[in-house]
Structure formats: structure tokens, C-alpha cells
Amino acid sequence: MNGAATSEVLLAIASLVLATYLTRAGMLLVCDRLSLSRHVEAALRFAPACALTALVLPEVLGPSGALDLSLGNPRWPAALASAVFLLWRNNMLGGIAIGMGVYLLFSLQSSVFGL
């Protein structure tokens, strides 16, 4: 490693630990001192659906930064196949297996046939 000395990396790791702890445990710990309104509490039940879709959709539709619905992007047919399977059977392992299978199939065909 050029540049970064061991002490610098250790400091960086410490700051990562602190940031992780503050964001993940912070809200759980201030619970006595902070009471959210009923509206906010009700709104937060939509947080999982929103957060996960916000994580997943860019990875699937625009892995290179911009919206890519061409067949050169194997991620969207893979995610679609996985989602259709999951609507039918709620089986996480099966969903990952089918998705990765379709992903490999589409990556192979685009690298072989140049689609």
C-alpha cells in the first residue's frame, strides 16, 4: 500500500466502527427520550419494502449507473425469473438458484453471440 500507514488504517477502521455503531444502534438506544408521532410510526411500517426495493432496483436495472433494459444486461431477466418463482413459491434458496441460473444463461449467450 502506498500512502496509507498502519496507524492511518487503524484510525479509519475505528471511524468505520463508530459510524456503524451510531447509525445501527443509535435509534434503538434513544427510545426513552424520543417519542415519534403515531403518523410517523404508521409510515415506518412501509420502510422495509421501500428500503429493499431502493437497494435492489438500481442493481438490477442499472448496474452500470444508467437504466439498461437491453439483453446485454443479464440482471433484469434473472431478477424477473426469480420474482415470478417467488410469487409461486416463497422459497429463498430456490429464488437465488433460479435467478443465478438465468443470469448465467444470459451472460453466456450475450458473450457467445454478442447480443
Added chain:
Amino acid sequence: MRRLWNDPAWRAEFDRGAREMLPAFPGILAWGLVTGVAMVKSGLSVKLALLMSLLAYAGSAQLAALPLIAASAPIWVIGLTALATNMRFVIYGAAMRRWLTQYSARRLSLLGYLSGDFSFAMFMNRLEKEGPFQYRDAWLFGVTSMNWLIWQVASIAGIVGGAFIPTNWGLQFAGTLALLPLVMPSVRSWAGASGALAAGSVSLMGSAWPYKSGLLAGVVVGIIVATVVDSFASAGAEARS
């Protein structure tokens, strides 16, 4: 902790949580492996990479910090970047806290530190289905410990075997696929589906914004849209009855 561990009811919930986390292992394995490889490829020594993996349990924040560390960026820049990348966990914490108020600060500290995207979504899904169940802390510890264990095994394998593991095979996509089944239950309502769609769209548009702010904006906009659609839907249901 030992007292809890010896309580059979507590243990049963812990085991159940660990078991329910297990099917996600290919996704977490792939993700951890990629992060491990990225740490050594960025120039960290094996020793420091192991230390970072074991202490800073924060996938996306670690990845964001690596280029900054390699470039010897000032420590406050690294800290702020890690804070910003982790911002969604503040929203998760706000959503979870009302169900965890009875537990001690020490237990919540550990639980919070170990929690992640999976445990949050699984917790809220189970509450939606079963209501406030008993031994929530035990179940959450089961889920998060299993997640931590799989992640560390994969990440350490990535650090040690970094040179032999190809990162251009789309391995990390398995991690994305592992999140899909957790979205499914909540998009069956109009409110959940429209919120998710809005969140995903904003996040996609803002995927190039700095500090994952597009992701955070997506979550906030999605929650607002879902709430508005939900209030229209319940007003419509009242008008019909």
C-alpha cells in the same frame, strides 16, 4: 447473557431465528467474498483487512471507505462517508425501536451493532404476520448471529484467497437476489407496491449521487408515497362501506 442462553424458551427462539436466516447463505456468502477480495485488492494487508472485517461489520460502508483509505483521505472524510452510507439504518432503527423498548441498553447496543438489511426486513415481516411475538430479542440475536457468521466466514475467505477469486463473474448479484424474497410480502398491497416502486425509481435515478444519497432519498420518498396511497385506499374503503 448466560442466564438467557440457559432458558429453553429463549434458546428456542434464538435457534428459530438462526434457522430462518440460513436460506440466505448463498447471497451473503457471495457478498462477503466480494467484500473480502476488495479489501486486499485495495492494498490493505491481510492483518488489517481481517481486523476491519471483524470489527467494522458494515458491507457497503467498508466498500465506500476502501478507495478513501488507499488515497490517504483525511479521517473525517472517511468517517462522514461511512455515516452517510449507513444512513438507512437510522430509519430501520426508528421503525424497530417501539418493539424493543423493554430490553437493556447493553443488549440493544449489541443487537443494533449486529443488525443489517436482512434482520430488519425479516423482523418487520414477522411482526406484520404474527404481531408482537415473545422473545423478540432472542429471535433477532439468532438471525443476526447467523448473518454475522456467514458474512465473516465469506469475508475472511475472500481476504485469504483474494488472488484466486474472480470478481467479474457477477457473484455479488446473488446477494441482490437474496433480498428479493423479503420484498415480496409487502408489495401485495397497493400502498406497499407504489411505495416500493417510487423508492426504487428515485434510488435508480440517484444511483450516481454521492454517499448513497440516492438510496436514502428513495427510501424517504417511497415511505411518503406509500403513506399517501394508504390513506387514499382506507378513505376509499370507508366511503364504500
